[in-house]
Amino acid sequence: MTTLARTPVRARHGLLSRHEVQTLLLPMATLAVVLAPIFWINPNTMSYFGLGLLLNLAVPMILASMAQLCVIAVNDLDLSIGAFISLVSCIAVTWLPERPLLGVAALVACVLLYAAIGALVELFDLPSIVVTLGLSFVWGGWALILLPMPGGATPQWIQDVMNLAIPVVPTPIVYAVVIALCGHWFLMRSSLGVRLRGAGGNPKAIVRSGGSVVRAKALMYGLAGVLGILSALTLVGITTSADANIAQRYTLISIAAVILGGGSFIGGKVSPIGATLGAITLGIAASFLSFLNIAPKWQIGLQGAILIIVLSMRILLSARGERQ
Numbered sequence: 001m002t003t004l005a006r007t008p009v010r011a012r013h014g015l016l017s018r019h020e021v022q023t024l025l026l027p028m029a030t031l032a033v034v035l036a037p038i039f040w041i042n043p044n045t046m047s048y049f050g051l052g053l054l055l056n057l058a059v060p061m062i063l064a065s066m067a068q069l070c071v072i073a074v075n076d077l078d079l080s081i082g083a084f085i086s087l088v089s090c091i092a093v094t095w096l097p098e099r100p101l102l103g104v105a106a107l108v109a110c111v112l113l114y115a116a117i118g119a120l121v122e123l124f125d126l127p128s129i130v131v132t133l134g135l136s137f138v139w140g141g142w143a144l145i146l147l148p149m150p151g152g153a154t155p156q157w158i159q160d161v162m163n164l165a166i167p168v169v170p171t172p173i174v175y176a177v178v179i180a181l182c183g184h185w186f187l188m189r190s191s192l193g194v195r196l197r198g199a200g201g202n203p204k205a206i207v208r209s210g211g212s213v214v215r216a217k218a219l220m221y222g223l224a225g226v227l228g229i230l231s232a233l234t235l236v237g238i239t240t241s242a243d244a245n246i247a248q249r250y251t252l253i254s255i256a257a258v259i260l261g262g263g264s265f266i267g268g269k270v271s272p273i274g275a276t277l278g279a280i281t282l283g284i285a286a287s288f289l290s291f292l293n294i295a296p297k298w299q300i301g302l303q304g305a306i307l308i309i310v311l312s313m314r315i316l317l318s319a320r321g322e323r324q
Contacts (some may be wrong), residue, residue: 020188020271023262026317027277030260030310034281038288048170055172056238058283059162060085061253062176063231065261065279066183066272068254070224072263073187073270074200074217076121076128080136081228082251084110087143088232089242093152111225118221122199122214136251143244150243154236162237175234176276183272196220200268249300253282256307262314281306 016024044050064081071078088110095103117135121128166174187193198206199216206213231250236242259265260281261274285302 015184016273020273023271024274024277026310026314027261027274027281030306031277031281031284034285034288034306038284048168052170052172054284054287055170055176055280057235057287058172058280059175059179060231060235060238060247061250061257061279061283062179062276063227063234064247064250065254065257065275066179067224067227067231068251069183069187069258069263069270069272069275070220070227071118071128071132072200072255072258072265073197073268074118074220075203075266075268076118076132076200076217077255077265078132078224079129079251080132080139081224081254082248083136083139083143084114084225084228085232085235085247085250086242086244087139087146088229089236089246090143090147090152090244092158092233092236093154093242094146097153097155107229111222111229114225114228115218115222118224119214119218121221122217140244140248147242147244150241152236152241154240154242158233158237159240162234176280180273180276183276187270187272197268197270252300253279256304257282260307260310 038054039046042050045054064085067081068078071081088107091103091106095106117131120126121131162171164171185193187197195206195211196216196219198211199213199220203213206216232247235247239246257278258270258275260278261276262271263269263275285306289298289302
């Protein structure tokens with residue numbers, strides 16, 4: 001009987017390796033470049049309340065990026081995460097307050113379906129882009145059936161969690177740090193996380209050692225579903241309502257955040273801390289443009305420009321390193 005647990009791996013100790021620190025330098029520099037003009041134009045944003053307001057929507061974006069990161073880590077791409085988060089948001093403002101057992105059962109079913117999709121993608125060698133693109137229409141259709149018009153009511157306990165006032169450090173920053181460190185420890189340091197990433201980095205080695213790539217992908221897709229649910233719950237905790245398209249843009253933002261943070265579509269190379277920095281950077285850029293009354297279509301363009309610039313710099317730095 002094949003089992004994932006028999007795959008030989010060696011989890012590294014310590015918080016960050018030298019290579020991981022080097023990978024994070026570019027995302028950190030990008031975040032600093034985005035923050036600098038904001039602090040210069042409005043110094044009040046450097047205050048406790050200013051940073052809290054600026055990073056208000058960062059937590060849902062970070063969790064969505066972590067969900068995408070799980071799929072990219074196994075060499076796949078999820079084009080349905082935005083629609084999935086929208087569906088869960090609709091469940092959270094309709095079934096959870098009125099029929100909590102039904103709402104919880106629906107969320108569990110969504111995670112199981114996500115895991116099944118991951119297993120099917122690997123089992124039948126299906127292109128993840130096509131499968132998840134089709135799945136996005138399924139999520140979107142269910143969301144429209146459940147909540148045809150914007151509205152609903154967020155459960156009070158979710159609002160309390162998102163409105164929690166933590167002293168000294170703004171709450172969104174605390175949540176972001178916790179998510180980044182937990183993701184980094186699990187995927188980059190724990191034995192199970194290293195084995196799961198092996199499904200993207202070296203699947204043949206997993207098979208030769210008696211492991212199951214199908215099981216690994218199912219677990220990573222299922223974890224992506226859990227993180228997508230958390231993203232939706234935090235989102236409705238902030239907005240207090242939902243609609244069927246509330247998180248559609250999270251699909252492209254999550255992909256951009258993972259790549260901006262040092263991830264790669266090939267080889268299962270990802271960085272949870274980098275993805276967190278990437279999501280914060282893109283979220284702050286959008287908030288800054290909204291503050292300047294710039295149309296949303298230009299905001300999307302700027303986010304794309306940031307991604308292109310960072311990728312170009314990464315290629316140049318890599319080429320320079322190889323020459324040296």
